[in-house]
Every structure is written in C-alpha cells, then in structure tokens.
Amino acid sequence: MPAVHDPATLVRQGSHVSVDSFVALAPEAPALPDDPTQILAPVPTEVALPAMEARAVSAWFGTHKVLERVSLSMPAGRVTALIGPSGCGKSTFLRILNRMHELIPSAALAGEVLLDGQDIYDPVRRVTDARRSIGMVFQKPNPFPAMSIQDNVTAGLSLTGVRIGTSERASLVEECLTRAGLWNEVKDRLPAPGGGLSGGQQQRLCIARSLAVRPKVLLMDEPCSALDPTSTRRVEETIQALAGEVTIVIVTHNMQQAARVSDQCAFFLAEQGVPGGIVEHGATAQMFGSPRDSRTEDYVNGRFG
Numbered sequence: 515m516p517a518v519h520d521p522a523t524l525v526r527q528g529s530h531v532s533v534d535s536f537v538a539l540a541p542e543a544p545a546l547p548d549d550p551t552q553i554l555a556p557v558p559t560e561v562a563l564p565a566m567e568a569r570a571v572s573a574w575f576g577t578h579k580v581l582e583r584v585s586l587s588m589p590a591g592r593v594t595a596l597i598g599p600s601g602c603g604k605s606t607f608l609r610i611l612n613r614m615h616e617l618i619p620s621a622a623l624a625g626e627v628l629l630d631g632q633d634i635y636d637p638v639r640r641v642t643d644a645r646r647s648i649g650m651v652f653q654k655p656n657p658f659p660a661m662s663i664q665d666n667v668t669a670g671l672s673l674t675g676v677r678i679g680t681s682e683r684a685s686l687v688e689e690c691l692t693r694a695g696l697w698n699e700v701k702d703r704l705p706a707p708g709g710g711l712s713g714g715q716q717q718r719l720c721i722a723r724s725l726a727v728r729p730k731v732l733l734m735d736e737p738c739s740a741l742d743p744t745s746t747r748r749v750e751e752t753i754q755a756l757a758g759e760v761t762i763v764i765v766t767h768n769m770q771q772a773a774r775v776s777d778q779c780a781f782f783l784a785e786q787g788v789p790g791g792i793v794e795h796g797a798t799a800q801m802f803g804s805p806r807d808s809r810t811e812d813y814v815n816g817r818f819g
C-alpha cells in the first residue's frame with residue numbers, strides 16, 4: 515500500500531528557485547522538418563538504469579483525482595518526453611517528481627517517487643534536497659532581470675547556502691554557460707543584466723542556473739512553447755547536448771520536438787470523467803513508428819489533442 519502524502523503533513527517550501535529559460539534567435543539555423551518520422555531521435559541500444567522511478571503515483575486537487583496509479587521509469591542520462599492532450603496530468607506528474615505539487619493548496623498524492631532508489635517523499639528526506647537534485651525549467655523563462663548574467667548562473671548556489679571562492683565561481687559560470695550552449699554569446703558581457711538577453715538566451719541562462727547546483731535530473735515543462743522556431747532549435751540542441759550527463763524529463767505538446775529530442779515517450783490520457791494515466795510508453799521510435807495502442811497512434815499523428 516503506497517503512502518498517502520497529504521499536503522497538511524508535507525513540508526512546505528516557499529523559496530524554491532524556479533529555473534525558467536528563454537532562447538535566442540539564430541538566423542542560420544536550419545528549418546524544422548515537418549515529418550516527425552524523418553527526425554526520430556536515436557534509439558538507445560543498451561538498457562540504462564532508472565535515475566527516477568514513479569511507482570503507482572496518484573494525485574488529487576481536493577477531491578478531484580487527476581492521476582491514477584502512474585508508474586514510469588526514467589532512465590539515467592536519457593530524455594523522457596511526456597506527451598498527451600491538455601488536462602491529462604502531465605504537468606502535475608512533472609511537479610510531483612520534484613515535490614512542487616505539494617506547494618499547491620489542496621494538493622495530495624499517493625505512491626512513491628524514487629531517485630537513485632530512494633523515495634524523495636520519505637519523511638527523513640528534506641524537500642530542499644529533492645529540489646536541489648531535481649531541477650526545473652518552466653514554460654516562461656524567469657531569470658532575475660536586474661542581476662548580472664554571471665550572478666544569475668550562481669543564484670541557486672547562494673539561495674541554497676553553498677559558498678564558493680571567486681576563481682571557482684568563475685570556472686563554474688563558464689562551465690554551466692558552456693553546457694547550456696550560451697557561453698560564446700555572453701562571455702564578453704558577463705556583468706551585464708540577465709534581463710538584457712534575448713528571450714532564447716534567457717531560457718538558456720536559466721538552464722545554466724539550474725545546472726550550477728549540479729542536479730541529477732532536469733525537469734522541463736514545455737520549455738520552448740514561448741519561443742520562435744529558431745530559438746526552439748537552440749534549446750533542443752542544448753537538451754541533446756545535456757543528455758548523457760543529466761536525466762531529462764520534458765513535457766511537450768510538440769510531437770516533432772518529442773521525436774527530435776527524446777529517447778522514450780510516455781503518452782498520458784484522461785478520458786471523460788477518468789483520472790489521467792499512461793496509455794503507453796516506450797522507445798520514441800516505436801511510439802511514433804509502430805505504437806501499440808490506437809489512441810497513441812491517433813495522438814502522435816495529430817488526429818486529436
């Protein structure tokens with residue numbers, strides 16, 4: 515019997531540092547292909563260990579049950595895409611993976627979320643540990659606009675009480691901006707305000723900020739939905755570059771994006787009057803090329819949703 519985590523018994527956390535990002539324009543970037551079957555991400559050949567595992571996760575807002583016993587393994591160093599129509603519980607599931615769900619009044623959940631085999635909801639584990647290990651990038655980028663680019667990168671460290679020296683800070687800033695694909699564009703203006711960057715650059719700045727606390731997992735909730743196609747391409751390149759180093763779970767409504775960036779997909783659905791659940795999950799190539807369930811086939815081919 516899984517534990518029920520009622521919000522009244524959960525540790526509340528009001529100082530979470532959100533990790534949003536924006537993306538930059540790049541006129542030379544190629545146009546996006548129209549046919550998802552032409553751009554399938556490479557299928558992993560070896561079996562990766564799960565970095566995160568959701569076991570029988572159910573969720574409620576008050577008496578409204580929105581997820582029903584969802585189980586999913588998210589392999590280490592791989593990209594998992596959560597797809598499905600609006601309202602089926604993808605974002606709720608994502609927020610459960612780093613204990614943000616409990617910040618919402620009336621929210622409750624049941625089940626377990628394991629990170630490297632440990633339940634992040636275990637009462638002996640601190641909520642701040644979960645959020646440090648499991649970063650989040652939101653739909654709307656939110657760097658600290660008046661703060662310098664370099665200070666934005668290290669803002670998460672300061673807020674979690676981590677102190678580092680000047681030279682260590684400088685190398686961390688360079689490392690994280692490089693990993694986020696932004697270093698070359700900002701290396702000559704690190705003291706300039708983060709708010710002066712283009713939207714796409716701000717999105718990658720926020721990815722750099724999340725990387726600075728060295729998360730094991732990066733959750734991304736429609737990180738490109740506010741971006742133009744070229745900026746989207748830049749963020750997708752960043753996701754692909756990070757895969758292998760960080761476990762990524764991304765919610766996206768863009769099927770081409772899911773096909774481009776993910777190794778595996780989980781298709782969520784909430785049919786009339788029924789809480790959301792996973793209809794089917796598997797390797798991205800299989801989900802797009804030969805889905806087992808006709809509802810998956812209809813969704814990935816744009817027949818509904």
Ligand SMILES: Nc1ncnc2c1ncn2[C@@H]1O[C@H](COP(=O)(O)OP(=O)(O)OP(=O)(O)O)[C@@H](O)[C@H]1O
Pocket residue numbers: 575580598599600601602603604605606607618
């Ligand atoms: N803060 C909240 N309070 C009450 N109900 C909520 C809240 N957030 C989400 N819900 C409900 O939970 C269900 C799942 O919502 P959720 O946002 O997780 O779906 P989603 O698949 O991510 O949708 P979308 O793709 O539109 O973002 C919906 O019925 C929604 O109305």
